[in-house]
Amino acid sequence: MTAAAGCGGDSDSGSGDTIKVGLLASLSGTYKPVGTELRSGFELYLDTHDNKLGGKKVEFSVGDEGDGPPTAVPAATKLIKKDKVDVLTGIVANGSYNAVLPLVEKAKIPLVSSNGRPEVKNVDRLWHTAFLSDxxxxxxxxxxxxxxxxxxxxxxxxxxxxxxxxxxxxxxxxxxxxxxxxxxxxxxxxxxxxxxxxxxxxxxxxxxxxxxxxxxxxxxxxxxxxxxxxxxxxxxxxxxxxxxxxxxxxxxxxxxxxxxxxxxNYSADLDNEANRKFVADWSAKHDAPPTTYAMASYDAASVLDKAIAAADDKGEVNSETINDAIGRLGKIESPRGSWEFGKTHSPVQKWxxxxxxxxxxxxxxxxxxxxxxxxx
The missing domain is CATH 3.40.50.2300 (Response regulator)
Incomplete structure (x- = not known):
C-alpha cells in the first residue's frame, strides 16, 4: 500500500516509500557514552531490518544534543526544520525535554524518546521506551x-x-x-x-x-x-x-x-528469545555487552516499525497516523521482557x-x- 510519508507539520519528505527519522542524542559532553549507545541501538535495529521500518526505507539523521537545552534546541530545530523528519527519537538529558517538546508539538510529529524522562503534562505526541526518571x-x-x-x-x-x-x-x-x-x-x-x-x-x-x-x-x-x-x-x-x-x-x-x-529495567543476561537475538546481533558488532540505553533505543525503532506497518495497513502513513498507531500497539516483546505503554505513554515494566x-x-x-x- 502506498505511504504518504511526511505529511505531519513542517515535514514534507515527499517519497511515499521513505520515512525520515531524526535521532537527538548527546554525542559530546558529559553524557556522550549514553548518547552513543542510543545511536548504536537504533542503528542496530535498522541494520538487522534491511534499513526499513514498517516496510519503508529510512532516511536517518542524527543531531548532537550535548549536555542539554543550549545545544539540544538548535540540533532539534535542524532535524525538524531542515531535515524535515517525520518522527523524532532519542534524548538523553531530562532538561532537554521541556525545551524540545514545543518544537515537536508545533511540527505535529511524534517523539519516541529512549532515555530517562521527567514528568511531562502533555504527552499527546510523546512516547517513551525507557522509564520515568523517578x-x-x-x-x-x-x-x-x-x-x-x-x-x-x-x-x-x-x-x-x-x-x-x-x-x-x-x-x-x-x-x-x-x-x-x-x-x-x-x-x-x-x-x-x-x-x-x-x-x-x-x-x-x-x-x-x-x-x-x-x-x-x-x-x-x-x-x-x-x-x-x-x-x-x-x-x-x-x-x-x-x-x-x-x-x-x-x-x-x-x-x-x-x-x-x-x-x-534491563540486564544483558536476561534469558528470553528477544534478548538472545539482541545480544547476539549486538555482540557481532560491539566488543562490550549491550546496555539499557542501547536496548531502549532498539525498542524505539521496534515501536516505530510496528506503528508504521499498522498505519500503512489502514491506508496512509504520516506523522499523525504513526502517532495514532503507537497508542494501539499493546504488549511489546522486548529484550527486557514484555512491556506496554501506560497512561503517561511510558513503559509498564519489570525492574x-x-x-x-x-x-x-x-x-x-x-x-x-x-x-x-x-x-x-
Missing amino acids: EPGAAIAEYVKDEVNGPVYAIGPDYQGGYDELGGFTDAFKKAGGKLANPGGETKWTPFPKTTNFMPYFADIAQSDAKAVYSFYAGKAAIDFVKQYAQSDAADLPLYTAFVTEGSVLPAQGKAAEDIYSVL YLRQVRPDGKQLANVMVQDLATVGD
Whole structure:
C-alpha cells in the first residue's frame, strides 16, 4: 500500500516509500557514552531490518544534543526544520525535554524518546521506551530498606535528572519506613557538571551514621564517583545505584566497581528469545555487552516499525497516523521482557537488581533478582 510519508507539520519528505527519522542524542559532553549507545541501538535495529521500518526505507539523521537545552534546541530545530523528519527519537538529558517538546508539538510529529524522562503534562505526541526518571529509585527503595540495617546516605548531581532519580528513591524509601543519614534528612547534591572530586563528600558520609549509600550518576561523573569511592573512608559501605555502572563506564571503573548494586529495567543476561537475538546481533558488532540505553533505543525503532506497518495497513502513513498507531500497539516483546505503554505513554515494566561481578575475564552487571513492576 502506498505511504504518504511526511505529511505531519513542517515535514514534507515527499517519497511515499521513505520515512525520515531524526535521532537527538548527546554525542559530546558529559553524557556522550549514553548518547552513543542510543545511536548504536537504533542503528542496530535498522541494520538487522534491511534499513526499513514498517516496510519503508529510512532516511536517518542524527543531531548532537550535548549536555542539554543550549545545544539540544538548535540540533532539534535542524532535524525538524531542515531535515524535515517525520518522527523524532532519542534524548538523553531530562532538561532537554521541556525545551524540545514545543518544537515537536508545533511540527505535529511524534517523539519516541529512549532515555530517562521527567514528568511531562502533555504527552499527546510523546512516547517513551525507557522509564520515568523517578522509577529506578522507587523500584529498589523497599529492597534497600529491608536489606540495610540502618540509615542510608543519598547523593546525586544537582540538576533535574538528579532530582528525579534521587527523589524517586528517597520518597519511596521514607514511605517504606527508611531513614536518611543525610543532615536534615535531605539528599546531598553535587554541582553538575563541574564536580570531579568526590572525596570531601565521601569524608562526610564516613563521618555520618550511614550503613549504606544510594546514588545516581552517569557518564564521566560515574567513573570519577566509583573510582574515588573505592579509595575513600566510605568504601566499606554497600553502594546501591541507578546507572552508575551501566555501559562503557564499567570497564573504565575497573575493579573499583566490583560488588556495586544497581537497579535497572534491563540486564544483558536476561534469558528470553528477544534478548538472545539482541545480544547476539549486538555482540557481532560491539566488543562490550549491550546496555539499557542501547536496548531502549532498539525498542524505539521496534515501536516505530510496528506503528508504521499498522498505519500503512489502514491506508496512509504520516506523522499523525504513526502517532495514532503507537497508542494501539499493546504488549511489546522486548529484550527486557514484555512491556506496554501506560497512561503517561511510558513503559509498564519489570525492574531488576544487578551486581557487578566477574564474568570470565571481565566484570559485568549480573542479574540477581526481580524487584518490582513499575508504571501506571
